[in-house]
Every structure is written in C-alpha cells, then in structure tokens.
Amino acid sequence: MQDPDARHHPETADEPAPAHGVGPWEGEWPADDRFDPELLAHGDRRNVVDRYRYWRMESIVADLDARRHGFHVAIENWQHDMNIGSIVRSANAFLADTVHIIGRRRWNRRGAMVTDRYQHVVHHETVTAFAEWARAERIPVIAVDNLDGAVPVDQAELPERCVLLFGAEGPGLSEDALAAASGHVEITQYGSTRSINAGAAAAIIMYEWCRRHAS
Incomplete structure (x- = not known):
C-alpha cells in the first residue's frame, strides 16, 4: 500500500x-x-x-x-490493540506532550495515519517502569476506566500536567496500572453498552482536558 x-x-x-x-x-x-x-x-x-x-x-x-500541552497519554499494549493507532492520532490532534506505550514495543500503526511521525512516542517494558518514570517526573497518573469508585470526568480534577492512562479494548486497565494511578475517572454513558470504544474514550478525555486547559 x-x-x-x-x-x-x-x-x-x-x-x-x-x-x-x-x-x-x-x-x-x-x-x-x-x-x-x-x-x-x-x-x-x-x-x-x-x-x-x-x-x-x-x-x-x-x-x-514549542506549543505542546501539559498532558501525556499512556496506553497498555498487551494484546496488539488496533485502537492504539487511533489514540496516537488523537494525541497528535490534541497536541499531547508524549504518548507512552506500556508492554509490547510493537503496536498497530495503521490507525495512526502516519501522525506518529509528528508525535513523540516512548516505550516502557512494564507498568512498574512507567510508574517509576511518572514518579521521577512528579507527574500524576489519571486512570480512565468505568470501574466502581471512578469519578465522572466532567466532575473530576484533571491536572494541567498529568498522564491520562488507558487500557486495552476489552479487558481495560490491569490491576498494576490501576494501582499506579493517583486518580480514576470514567465517561458517563446513557445507553445499554457497558463500555465505549477505547479510541473514542481517549479522544473524549483529551478533548475534556483541552476544554479546560488549552489556550
């Protein structure tokens, strides 16, 4: 192609x-x-x-x-999720600082539509390595998953400098990833489905961050 x-x-x-x-x-x-x-x-x-x-x-x-925003995006990559490419594309559209891939180094780039050429993407072998990086940078990790205790994102605090952490389509975030987060948010839904597409969810959360903080 x-x-x-x-x-x-x-x-x-x-x-x-x-x-x-x-x-x-x-x-x-x-x-x-x-x-x-x-x-x-x-x-x-x-x-x-x-x-x-x-x-x-x-x-x-x-x-x-010279203009990147204060938020990062992190994605767990344990099962070659095709949504990762679309999340990278959204990260570029919303001018994220960096995208962090946790787990498998290889990820499906088709959905990125070559925006990864313009977007910083780094790799962490494990959740532990990612969490150590976040602690060293003193940057809070905000997990995004519709779990009990998660705060609706329109009511939650989204720091101007943070990492928005997303799980794989289907299983969501791992227990280790949830434990590494200092905050947990979800997207309010109104229909019958339990969850929405991971790529769509990431775009919604990034837009909400930009709505509050982007100049």
Missing part, C-alpha cells in the same frame, strides 16, 4: 494526484529553511493543516514542540 504521507506524489496519466492537499508552489519560492524543496516542487499531499503546507517534517515537529 502506498504511504499516504509520502514525500511527494507526482502525477501520471494513469494515476491522478489525490484530491486533498496542494499542488506545486506557484511563483517565487519562499526563502525559509522550514520549507521542503521537494514539496515545493511536487506539491504537498500530506494530512497536515494548512499552516504546515510545504514544511519539512522536522520543522513541523519543532513547531509543535
């Missing part, structure tokens, strides 16, 4: 350029090192906001780094 975020997509008679994105730069090229000559010459078909059209990938990351 062709990478949707390839450096450029030259048009051919048999394969027209995708409808999204922009074509080659028209007129005199900008004298700015942030711009990529290949993208200026061939067009930019990447899934990026207009602000970053024609920019080098490393320039985009540097600009994001």
